[in-house]
Amino acid sequence: MNLENVIEVLRLIWRFCSRTLFELQGTKITLISLVLGLMIFLFARSLAKLSERLVHRLISDRGLEKGVSTAIAKITRYFVLTIGVIITLDTLGVNMKSLAALGAVLGVGIGFGLQNITQNFISGIIILFERPVKIGDLVTLDGITGRVVDIGSRSTRIITQDDTTIIVPNSKFISDNVVNQSFTGEIIRYNVNIGVAYGSDTKKVKEVIEKVAQNTPGVLKEPAPQVFFEDFGESSLDFSVAVWASDLWHSRKILSDIRFDIEEEFRKESIEIPFPQREVRIKP
Known part of the structure; x- marks a missing residue:
């Protein structure tokens, strides 16, 4: 295979990858843009996890309590991941203004179906900012007592003295009565x-x-x-x-x-x- 044949094969591959797969809001989406967008998203996700670990380590070295450092680290991760999603959509040529309008319309339609998920996600953010409970706290909820081991975006994990892990939706910490025995200190x-x-x-x-x-x-x-x-x-x-x-x-x-x-x-x-x-x- 000579050089001309190689160049011709590369041209065919480029044409195939540049072929329009579909259009989104008037923007032509190609295989190249999809692959590039996927690479940017995966990079942003990895960067978000790395930033969470780095921030947690830096804050922990300053002597702050574990709950505070974990909350700040998680917020940093969500922020970096959000920026990555925005850059990914922009790379695909998605008009952010149109996407916001579309999101508002779709939000009304699917809001009822995702109501619990959205409620738990927002409750998770409130928990991280207001910190009514934090990692390491000993809490009692619905008659169950245990220690908080993780606060996620949707749910919180509690481990009891019987070494049983209980997954609690974040919204319960906002709407229900919670006894936090560690709120004023470990005494x-x-x-x-x-x-x-x-x-x-x-x-x-x-x-x-x-x-x-x-x-x-x-x-x-x-x-x-x-x-x-x-x-x-x-x-x-x-x-x-x-x-x-x-x-x-x-x-x-x-x-x-x-x-x-x-x-x-x-x-x-x-x-x-x-x-x-x-x-x-x-x-x-």
Whole structure:
């Protein structure tokens, strides 16, 4: 094959690639423009992921908390990806003004069908900006408690203490009641209720409970535990102890240890834990 034949083959390939496949808003779309647009989009997507990692690393090195750095990194990724999509459409010759008008018309038609998706996406953006929850927070939603491990564009992943991953639509964090135990920091107060028999030495009961709470691993020394005489119950004198803990994830074990130790100390001090009793009298 001589040089002339090679040139002729290249011309045929160029003609084929330059052939109009279809028209979009008066712009002729060719195979070359499609391939070029696809390459630009793939490059923009890769650049968006790279920028997310770089921004996350730079912000993390400055000592900001993980939730803040993750939110800024995700917003950077969405911004770069949006710019890439705009450049891709412009490369294909799509008129952005016409596309905006078309999008407004189509938005009305498909809005109902994509209502939930759009709602979750917008809710995800609100979560990233307002940060009612952030990665690492311990939250309770619909009676389920877990730690937030990822906030995506459509949904948020929560992992429970049973190592079960729950995928929650972002809109639920905006519309439903959410208990965020980490919102004001990683310190929270817990209460343990205790009942003792009538006739017990209440001062001694208080001393025993305070001693146990102060010596339980995981309970903070400051603020110090507090014991309250809550009420005169039907079958018991009702006490409660308020303790502060910073290990929210293992709070269940901390409270369990307090109950175990209180029961053990009560047996040593002969303090009785009563059970409900009823006295029935039968008249002759």
